[in-house]
Amino acid sequence: MPLSSRQPKRPTIPVRRARWIAGVPLVAAALLLLGIAMMWLIPDVRFGALSAALGDSAPAPGQAVYTWRSAIVPLALLSLPALVFAWTMWMLNRLFSRMAKGIVLDAHNARLVSQSGLGFAAFGVLAVIGNTLAVLVLTASNAPGERVLSISFSAASLGALAAGFAFWGLGAVLAEAARVAEEHAGIL
Numbered sequence: 001m002p003l004s005s006r007q008p009k010r011p012t013i014p015v016r017r018a019r020w021i022a023g024v025p026l027v028a029a030a031l032l033l034l035g036i037a038m039m040w041l042i043p044d045v046r047f048g049a050l051s052a053a054l055g056d057s058a059p060a061p062g063q064a065v066y067t068w069r070s071a072i073v074p075l076a077l078l079s080l081p082a083l084v085f086a087w088t089m090w091m092l093n094r095l096f097s098r099m100a101k102g103i104v105l106d107a108h109n110a111r112l113v114s115q116s117g118l119g120f121a122a123f124g125v126l127a128v129i130g131n132t133l134a135v136l137v138l139t140a141s142n143a144p145g146e147r148v149l150s151i152s153f154s155a156a157s158l159g160a161l162a163a164g165f166a167f168w169g170l171g172a173v174l175a176e177a178a179r180v181a182e183e184h185a186g187i188l
Contacts, residue, residue, distance in 0.1 A: 024095035025089035031116060032089075036082050050074055053134045055150060074134035081126040085160075088119030107178045113150075114171025121164025127157040 038045045050071060095112040103109065132151050139148040 016100070018096045018099035022093050022100055025092040025096070029086040029089035029093075032082050032086055036079050037171070039078070046071060046075065049078060050134075050138060053078060053131055054138060054148065055135075055152070070138070070167060073137050077130040077134040077137070081123050081130050084119055084126055085123045088123060090118050091116045091119060103153055105174070105178050105181055107175055107182075110175035110178050112171075112172050114168050117164045117167025117169070117171055120160045124157040124159075124161030124164060127160070128153055 040046065053074065089167075091112050095109055095116065096110070098109055128151065135148050135150045136168045139146070142148075
């Protein structure tokens, strides 16, 4: 019988905790998606998000209104990293849900950890690129000398990139551990 299909009779305390932990990424993803929906649907929130992307070069609240035509591409660029983050949270939910069922060390969990790592890394990269491109699009119609190129690295994007590579590496280690455990189970 493969190691991954064995179910313990009574889950250990950390495995029981995984049941509760599995909900945390879903809550995070839901709140993030709610924020994205608000950014698209509520004009004041949209103005705040686009102004935050522009930083110091943002217009004063009474000076400019971002029309749908001028805002749709920057909003999409700002939304893409959040969608990747929500997908990553879904991967973590799947991982902890499997752990709550007592499936801890197997190749599928290792893949979920690696995929989560790639999701975090992609979020970090897309946050930087998306914000940079959004600023370029928002200021492209400005007069020469008033256009802005802003490349910014936030603690969140750098932290996500670092966590992503750590998770990705951990997934590789877990895959090897699952392979060794499967081999040992076959010997016994």
